[in-house]
Amino acid sequence: MSIRRLPEHLVNRIAAGEVVERPASALKELVENAIDAGARNIVVRLSDGGIGGIEVIDDGCGMGRDDMALALERHATSKLPDDAIERVATLGFRGEALPSIASVATLTIESRVRGAEGWRRVIDNGKLVEEGPAALPPGTRVKVEGLFARVPARAKFLRSERSEYAACVDIVRRLAMARPEIGFTLEHDGRRAIAVQPDETRPERVAALIDRELVRNSVAVDHVREGLLLGGVAGLPTFSRGVADHQYLFVNGRPVKDRLLIGSVRAAYQDLLARDRHPVLALFLEVPAEEVDVNVHPAKTEVRFREAGLVRGMIVGGLRAALDSAGHRSAQRPSAAALGRWQTEPLAPQWAPATPSSQGSVWDNAPAYAPQPMARAEQAFAPAPAAVEYPLGVARGQVAATYIVAEASDGLILVDQQAAHERLVLERMRRAMADGGVARQALLLPEVVELDEPACDRLEARASELAEMGLELERFGAKAMLVRATPALLGASDAKQLAIDLADELAAYDEALGLKEKLDSIAGTMACHGSVRAGRILSVAEMNALLREMEITPHSGQCNHGRPTWVKLSHGDIEKLFGRK
Ligand SMILES: Nc1ncnc2c1ncn2[C@@H]1O[C@H](COP(=O)(O)OP(=O)(O)OP(=O)(O)O)[C@@H](O)[C@H]1O
Numbered sequence: 001m002s003i004r005r006l007p008e009h010l011v012n013r014i015a016a017g018e019v020v021e022r023p024a025s026a027l028k029e030l031v032e033n034a035i036d037a038g039a040r041n042i043v044v045r046l047s048d049g050g051i052g053g054i055e056v057i058d059d060g061c062g063m064g065r066d067d068m069a070l071a072l073e074r075h076a077t078s079k080l081p082d083d084a085i086e087r088v089a090t091l092g093f094r095g096e097a098l099p100s101i102a103s104v105a106t107l108t109i110e111s112r113v114r115g116a117e118g119w120r121r122v123i124d125n126g127k128l129v130e131e132g133p134a135a136l137p138p139g140t141r142v143k144v145e146g147l148f149a150r151v152p153a154r155a156k157f158l159r160s161e162r163s164e165y166a167a168c169v170d171i172v173r174r175l176a177m178a179r180p181e182i183g184f185t186l187e188h189d190g191r192r193a194i195a196v197q198p199d200e201t202r203p204e205r206v207a208a209l210i211d212r213e214l215v216r217n218s219v220a221v222d223h224v225r226e227g228l229l230l231g232g233v234a235g236l237p238t239f240s241r242g243v244a245d246h247q248y249l250f251v252n253g254r255p256v257k258d259r260l261l262i263g264s265v266r267a268a269y270q271d272l273l274a275r276d277r278h279p280v281l282a283l284f285l286e287v288p289a290e291e292v293d294v295n296v297h298p299a300k301t302e303v304r305f306r307e308a309g310l311v312r313g314m315i316v317g318g319l320r321a322a323l324d325s326a327g328h329r330s331a332q333r334p335s336a337a338a339l340g341r342w343q344t345e346p347l348a349p350q351w352a353p354a355t356p357s358s359q360g361s362v363w364d365n366a367p368a369y370a371p372q373p374m375a376r377a378e379q380a381f382a383p384a385p386a387a388v389e390y391p392l393g394v395a396r397g398q399v400a401a402t403y404i405v406a407e408a409s410d411g412l413i414l415v416d417q418q419a420a421h422e423r424l425v426l427e428r429m430r431r432a433m434a435d436g437g438v439a440r441q442a443l444l445l446p447e448v449v450e451l452d453e454p455a456c457d458r459l460e461a462r463a464s465e466l467a468e469m470g471l472e473l474e475r476f477g478a479k480a481m482l483v484r485a486t487p488a489l490l491g492a493s494d495a496k497q498l499a500i501d502l503a504d505e506l507a508a509y510d511e512a513l514g515l516k517e518k519l520d521s522i523a524g525t526m527a528c529h530g531s532v533r534a535g536r537i538l539s540v541a542e543m544n545a546l547l548r549e550m551e552i553t554p555h556s557g558q559c560n561h562g563r564p565t566w567v568k569l570s571h572g573d574i575e576k577l578f579g580r581k
């Protein structure tokens, strides 16, 4: 398709602003051009974090000699043949990128259309300095050198090579994720940083670029609603990270960093993760072109949806459905670090091997006392059912009055009883709320809870919602509340502490969250109060009941703060611990 100058009325509609701010933004434009050119393989070479040089080589359609001259003019593009800026299907559409880059760097562009001769043009900070024939395979090769070298005002905003490089890697990773049918290679100062082959499936590509472990620790997202399509891979809450860098979001094949999308993801994981944990995921949203405006940001990284509410509901709903399907799954194996500790814990002398081990210090330095029995294994009097039938196995005992030990057909399972129970109570509350409200249990004597005035105001303002959740509160003077009833499924809970915690909860999140999330987080706080504490002795029957309920309860693999509720030592892991394997 040939390149033409855009008519004035379209030029005026293009989001104005700085296209090239740093090496990564120049790189983004060049790789997008290669993708739009129909490349099957794209090679990126960077030097000095992209500050020294950026080279992008593609095997796409290439450009003829005349088109190449036009490509370097502002507002000349091949990508809006019918002026329909509302329905753009390519990544580029403004005809701005190449001239913008060429005006602040030395840009060498070589291109060849199959069956024709290749041609080269070199533009130095906006001026054509060289042109002539070039020998290259069909496709295009663009080199950018000395970015901002003659624009000191801009050069001073460049950050360290390392951080510019990190931004470049992020760009390539996102674009490579968007297009699993294209092969990508990224080399930095001669070293290969990314190499993915063409024609991968989307999950393969995502895992290759984020983390191979994601395959075993994620669920597939696949959701359709009112002409919108949401696909991708969502990490299990137990596979979360401390930073939000590993959230890759795409709209119609375009990587975006959009506040609406980021907020929707947070809402979907809200009660599955602690506040400082972030999910790992790649989500691909496909919407009809007229539902989304991509022309709102000079670097095309933000979009505007016509129906934000629909998109938000779609993402929260799609993610929840996918995560619900994970049931009691969690990152199941104890972490390598935890296993390692288990393996090397020195034994008390009477249990240590008679011959000094290779690490003789185990024997020498071991504390000279016998361990206090922390564990208490209750005898299962009834004939123990076969472990085979249940994924989480059959309870064999309790350790430290905190952990349930169960035997499954393929290994040993440890359950954190408090974490697991908290999650079960939350899910019960949710079901009850969905079925029209949580049953209340009236207190024999209403309890007076003294709080500061704003806390009382907040609780009072939410009294009717809290009542639906089984907590009946009433204002009692300026600085106190009267608790009349608590949610029945919390059992005998501390009404006073519950009211205090809820007031805090409302203070922190009242503004920030929508009603639905607010209710969820309140339910989470309540569940905390109603759960079996660590330290409570459980009977075998109670333990088994907990295991069975976990197996059929959504999200029971993680507690309300995103930590795992259970771990498994497979028979293989146990064999490894004893050096049998
Ligand atoms: N790697 C490439 N292979 C083939 N043609 C290209 C390549 N890069 C650029 N072109 C041609 O040059 C034109 C101008 O590119 P440029 O990136 O400046 O603008 P654009 O991609 O049309 O829009 P945008 O400014 O939004 O990126 C493109 O429309 C395309 O026709």
Ligand SMILES: [Mg+2]
Pocket (backbone or CB within 6 Å): 029, 032, 033, 091, 092, 093, 097, 098
């Ligand atoms: Mg472009």
